Amino acid sequence: MNPIVMAVLLILGWGLFAYSAWRRWKLMMVGVAEDRFDRVGARLGAVWTYAIKQLRMRRYPLAGYAHMIIFFGFLVLLLRSLMLWGRGFDESFSFWIFGTEQILGRIYSLLKDVFAVLVFLGALVFVYYRMIARLPRMTLSTEGLIIIWIIVVMMVADVLYDGAFIARDAHASAIPGVALAPVMTGPVDPDAFDTKETGYVVEPDSPLKRSRISFTWYEPAGSVVAMMVQGLSDGALNCVRHVGFWTHVALVLIFLNLLPYSKHFHVITAIPNVYTQNLKPPGRLPPIEDIEGRLEREETLGIKRIDQFSWKSILDFYTCTECGRCSDHCPATSTGKKLSPKHFTLDLRDFLYKHDKALVAAKALGGGDSCEGDPPEHYKDLVDGVIDPEVLWACTSCRACEQECPVLISYVDKIVDMRRYLVQERGEFPNELQTAFRCLEASFNPWGFPAEERAKWAEGLNVQTLADHPDAEVILWVGCAPAYDDRAKKVTRATAQLMQKAGVDFAILGTEEQCTGDVARRAGNEYLFQMFAQQNVETLNRYGADTKKIVTTCPHCYNMLQHEYGDFGGHYHVIHHTTFLADLLAKGRLEPTKRVDKKVTFHDSCYLGRYNDIYEAPREALESIPGLTLVEPAESRDRGMCCGAGGAQMFKEEEPGDQRVNAARTQQLLNTNPDAIASACPFCMRMLTDGLADKGREDLPQLDVAEILLESVEAGQPTEAHT
Ligand code: SF4
Ligand code: SF4
Incomplete structure (x- = not known):
């Protein structure tokens, strides 16, 4: 399409993403060490059950199945994005077995079209939830909405590009020697077909008559769109083709760069988060010593500061999808207490993000909080400073939140760790x-x-x-x-x-x-x-x-x-x-x-x-x-x-x-x-x-x-x- 523009977009898009991902990685490493890489088989099994089959998502059937469609659609469309990036340099590019001349390529093309339509419909379900139903359990942020619309527009752009491509090719193949010319010259026959729609003037037995676009099984969405746009002039088709192509390419890169700064970071972190889940019996509290290095490194018992959470807890914070299923089933939330597990996670995550540079810099200097007087803002006491003690004391440790969370985020261990600090360090707890x-x-x-x-x-x-x-x-x-x-x-x-x-x-x-x-x-x-x-x-x-x-x-x-x-x-x-x-x-x-x-x-x-x-x-x-x-x-x-x-x-x-x-x-x-x-x-x-x-x-x-x-x-x- 345009190799220079494509190269600039790819370098910029991936360069910025790499920088953001590196920042998030450094921030995660601020957390204390914890081994979550044993029992590989069990961990892979969990990934299969919770990340691939998305068992928990189905507990909310419509949202669950819509999400599954988008997830599998993204997997299929990943290859498509790679192909389109290649076509930025050479428009005939496709991975050799995936060209539409190959049977595998046709099967992939069919899958791609089917998923483009399904992802479009799946994204509309979330548009409905966010804009019409406005479900209270969800965080109805502008950022979430932007991402959903990006997905919708990406799918539309993809099939538009395909449709215009097919229609333009049909014109080209139908008029040898005049390919892509917007208007054919020749004798005018009032019975000529398509003159109104196409702007072409052809003789009745012109090759164009045979070139009318028909439905192709391996490009179902593309050929339907091609039939719809075949009447456009070649110039207009070229324009649609370019708009579809560059919109898709640009949106994929914009989407990629929004991920580390939005709730959609879970697109990247959900599988690692599920893989590194706690495989100990559910709800078993670890002794304080279990979190490797915490006692040696810190002077407090329990969790006082954000960097005293383990790296896995920070990965939990990154992965929250803000779906609100946890709070939806929390007995404290549903009876009007201050505790909402979703907001517990989001408050800690926001604090972490707000102080990311200071935390990473402090860690590079050895961490710890040895200075006299008030601690710096990034090391401030989380209880009162970020989390109200009433939030901590409202938890019944029932694990309803953990049972619902589709990405296996834990709560009880974090809440009890913060209570440990309150009880053992500050001596503050309810009188009874x-x-x-x-x-x-x-x-x-x-x-x-x-x-x-x-x-x-x-x-x-x-x-x-x-x-x-x-x-x-x-x-x-x-x-x-x-x-x-x-x-x-x-x-x-x-x-x-x-x-x-x-x-x-x-x-x-x-x-x-x-x-x-x-x-x-x-x-x-x-x-x-x-x-x-x-x-x-x-x-x-x-x-x-x-x-x-x-x-x-x-x-x-x-x-x-x-x-x-x-x-x-x-x-x-x-x-x-x-x-x-x-x-x-x-x-x-x-x-x-x-x-x-x-x-x-x-x-x-x-x-x-x-x-x-x-x-x-x-x-x-x-x-x-x-x-x-x-x-x-x-x-x-x-x-x-x-x-x-x-x-x-x-x-x-x-x-x-x-x-x-x-x-x-x-x-x-x-x-x-x-x-x-x-x-x-x-x-x-x-x-x-x-x-x-x-x-x-x-x-x-x-x-x-x-x-x-x-x-x-x-x-x-x-x-x-x-x-
Ligand atoms: S464990 Fe605590 S936070 Fe989770 S649902 Fe039960 S009361 Fe709510
Ligand atoms: S913790 Fe889990 S259930 Fe709760 S909002 Fe986040 S992703 Fe949803």
């Missing part, structure tokens, strides 16, 4: 947590009940302790709420009774058991948590717990023992009581016989479902009960709403908002019009009980799966929950 911490230190449970009463719940049940029966096959790990809370104690008793009925050889730790430290850890008091972890691991290992099964009714204890104690030398086979009971039912060791003619709805605990993928076992146990009908709320399984207790919320006042999380969740469950609500977590049970009181529905039974099962297994004997 102070009480819980003190009770934990003094009585090994967050309520301050006497440690020696930890096994009182079992009175009259003839449950042995491991000290008396060290060879027991199963350890029933009780947990604080199930040991002390009057309502939860009934669940513990029901579970123990069911295990006895099934002939399970089990024992408890009794007063040797201490809080797992979940509350302390989620609240940011890592040192207190580590104290419990070390003590409990020591006790459990003394009884050979690594060779036994541990059963627990508390999903928080389950998560701790199964996933987080490994870092402290505790490697156990932990089973949630609903899984254990479902297994006993499957083996015929428990037989529910009494009908329970109730419509029951089940509330999924976050730490059981989203954290540990246990959705079926409680449902199987419930469905084994004759007469019981299970009804699912609209928000269930991995989209179930949090009860509001996790992340240490149970031990503090809820942050200010429009309504309480437990009230919102209870309403969702009540919408199924149930006869009873079932749950499988002592924290959820407490929150839903309060939620029912809030709704004036104290009359509605709120039972654990074990209690309902015991009622049926006991054939007529009422459970303690009813007594």
Whole structure:
């Protein structure tokens, strides 16, 4: 087309992009080191599932499929862009197997045309979302809109170029010797065809008659456009061809250069972000020492400054697409708290971008914040400075945000890391947590009940302790709420009774058991948590717990023992009581016989479902009960709403908002019009009980799966929950 213009555009476009990409790379390297390159197979598998098949995108079907089309369209059209750049130097250029004379070239040409149209339509879906529907979850920025329109215009320019090219070629081949001349001379025949549209005057049997453009299977969009523009003069066709060509070429380069400065940076960073995702169990919090070099390099515990995030966290910030799916499902956002996970990420990202040069320069000088007086702006305290403490304390650690995020951005680890700094460095946290911490230190449970009463719940049940029966096959790990809370104690008793009925050889730790430290850890008091972890691991290992099964009714204890104690030398086979009971039912060791003619709805605990993928076992146990009908709320399984207790919320006042999380969740469950609500977590049970009181529905039974099962297994004997 024009080699000089093409060369200038390519050098400028790619040169500027390389500079921007280098800046972003340097900024990412400001973050502390973290190894995210192990287990290559698993990482490639994740890329296949989340980046190529875009599993999470499909949770919003229309936007999801439109995005998939654009993604695959871009892959196909990448080759087309390379070809067009080549044609800037030589218009006949195409990669040899992709010329339209080759079958492969024709297939590619067909694909290219189909995707150009599909990408055009897919982009229009997002134009609709941004300009007409104006979805509140999305950031309706001008920049986002510009990018979408660039995509739309790029596709139009591409087919215009093709259409004009085909039409011009047809003219040229139809009029040998007069090719491209705008007007043919010759005798005028009033019957000549196309004279009005084409401006050509030809004899009836002129070759032009045979050259009329027909639909070509391998250039469907191009040939349709060619038919539409064939009436233009050659000059006009040339003009369209040039406009289409240069518009496409220029927009591709403009698009490329906008990426590092916009939310569309995810076009480049999404695949690396998915590849470098955390492969540890979901929601497992890393010990502070896990982030390589953080303790050595920094004087603070937890995260105070932006450069104390790892490079992977910075890649998370780059990758956020601002789609708002995280906030859409966040219980804090939906109940009017200050926390919106999307804005948490965007606020940190904006701060990072604002200080990119200073941060990179400071890193080059060795990093650190050793100067006296106020720190420089780029090293300022993030809490208060960028993130309101209320935002941090509103999180329930439910992971609904992480479950929804299509590019696998994590939240809970960042929020807890910032809480760690607040608690351990600044000593700032909600007052009620102070009480819980003190009770934990003094009585090994967050309520301050006497440690020696930890096994009182079992009175009259003839449950042995491991000290008396060290060879027991199963350890029933009780947990604080199930040991002390009057309502939860009934669940513990029901579970123990069911295990006895099934002939399970089990024992408890009794007063040797201490809080797992979940509350302390989620609240940011890592040192207190580590104290419990070390003590409990020591006790459990003394009884050979690594060779036994541990059963627990508390999903928080389950998560701790199964996933987080490994870092402290505790490697156990932990089973949630609903899984254990479902297994006993499957083996015929428990037989529910009494009908329970109730419509029951089940509330999924976050730490059981989203954290540990246990959705079926409680449902199987419930469905084994004759007469019981299970009804699912609209928000269930991995989209179930949090009860509001996790992340240490149970031990503090809820942050200010429009309504309480437990009230919102209870309403969702009540919408199924149930006869009873079932749950499988002592924290959820407490929150839903309060939620029912809030709704004036104290009359509605709120039972654990074990209690309902015991009622049926006991054939007529009422459970303690009813007594
Ligand atoms: S973990 Fe739950 S509460 Fe916390 S930000 Fe994510 S969705 Fe919101
Ligand atoms: S964090 Fe993920 S879900 Fe939330 S806005 Fe960003 S890309 Fe979307």
